[in-house]
Amino acid sequence: MFGHIFFTRIKCLVRDKQLIFWSLIFPIILATLFKLTFANISNGEVFKPIDIAVVSNQFYENDHGFRETMKHVSEDGHGKLFNMVKADEVKADELLKNNKISGYIYLNPEVNLVVKSSGLNQSIIKTFLDNYKESKNNILSITKANPSAGIEGILKDLHVNREYTYEVAPSGGAPNTSLSYFYSLIALACLYGGFLGLKEITDIQADLSKRAARVNMAPVHKMKMFAYGILAALLIQFAEILILLGYLSFVLRVDFGNQLPYILLLSFVGGAAGISIGTMISACIRKGEGIKIGILITVSLISCSLAGMYYAGTKYIIEKKAPFLAYINPATLITDGLYTLYYYNTYERYFLNVAILTVLSIIFCLITYLIIRRQKYASL
């Protein structure tokens, strides 16, 4: 019985053109567009150092580490990232107003960025600063937890910064930024697994489709139908993600680092989360299929834009302002997992993301099952 249902579900999924479009073709198209956009940026012009100002107040003068870092990335040479001027706050404001600089940094003593608009330059500065803060926090926590590791930590800090500037400057496309777009694209592809979940429910809920009414008449337990269908969806969704990842790395030459098994595991649980969200939407919302698809797309896009698909800084803002949201937003969990794999050497945060995604998937599936378990319908 398992094979019979499972393989038929697979047939139904792969032969559904609309479903394949959204869950596979669309992410591939989007990836290609992203790539073209970034390619234009990096090929179109040689990277020009970004004009910025730093407010030369006492905090800046006292923050030796930051001063050194800024000096390092403003030096003429291969790694030059910024054209930096020192100014007082009034002057910096004026420069910004007159578009003489892309943004200015002031310390209070936290490192703050002031920009007027958003754009590539702004996100490069921001990403740079985020990175700086992150490394600094790492050092702080390492030295706090283990004072003797101080030297090593600082070495690591320097290393991170060097690598960062080295990568950003020559390509000019800011790999951090562009990678994060691809990460959120993968997240989107995972969430679009919801289309498969949606279909699975439509095909076993008698009030959602006529064929499901017929399926309901068969002497097969609802739980079985549900489970086998979800398994089929998982398999297809995973295959689709594999195709997307293959396309990204072999055709578009996006470099994901060398953590393949981890990326696959993350994509798998990400896909599971997507599917389970789809099943839940389908089961909870008692509206037509078109509306459900609309809701699914909206939810996925919101989730992904919160994770930084349209503006890389969103993710950071959410983490800062609404950390809880970052912990339950599947797209954030997926992108963050990928991000951690790329930038950190420890897997703690990665596995936390995987675990949360798994728990979310199970919860969503349980909710779905509780709803679809109710076996008689008020109307067909």
Next chain:
Amino acid sequence: MIVKVNNLVKRYNELLALDHFNLEVKKGEIFGLLGPNGSGKSTSINCILSLLKYDKGEIQVFGKPMSPDAYDIKKDIGVVMQEVAVFEELTVYENINYFCGLYIEDKDRRKALVEEAIEFVALKDFRKFYPKKLSGGLLRRLNIACGIAHKPKLIILDEPTVAVDPQSRNNILTGIKKLNEQGATVIYTTHYMEEAEQLCDRIAIIDKGKTVALGTKEELKGMIKIGEKITVEVFNLVPEALEELRKLPTVDKAEYRENILVVRSKKGKDSLVKILEFMNSHDIKFGKMYSELPTLNDVFLEITGKELRD
């Protein structure tokens, strides 16, 4: 008793779709549910199948209470829903095979059954077709095949012949008769009285969610006051003659409009000869003349005051 429904009440919000509906289907019979659109046929079927919630009443199938997880009952039921219920992504063969496989695990046996079902609905040339490529009539036939392939003991068909051409319809009806002869009990809903008359051993006429009459077609026709209906083409019937005709002892009603005379006989009386005599003796010229026995429509008309079909 294969199916027993007792005082079933089903509401859709305010609308009372089934109003203390009762039904008893005996083993081996073809039972017809005849009623106009919206009378509650599909609703009663879906309640019997435990797909729909209902407000009141008891339902037993094969002598056991029916419920959504009564799998031992479900395995012996075959359903052909009113709307076509197949998978767009599966071919004719795959559809039948899938549904059959939900009942029959044994592959060889299933294969034979699926072939038989394809034969039954004459879709041999279309086995690799996707539903989208099938005409309305062929789709209906696929719909039927999906419901009966596993050789159920109880077959429930909800208006399976809507939009099917007359020839296929006849094939389907004979097919159902054959299944019945092989031992299946059949519940058949329709709003075509001809079908019900042709096929069913017993018929329940339902209207507004209630059974208004029940019996064999002869019994049903016996329930009403009118008998034979005679239609005559007449060219020069004067009103006085019509009045005289109406007074004939066997005549219940007589209407004359646009050269057509319609005479309704009283129940059990034969007026054809009397009318012929009348025409001749009054020297009335007439063209075609034909006589019809009362139909189930007449039964419905008399009981509810409206036509079965508009």
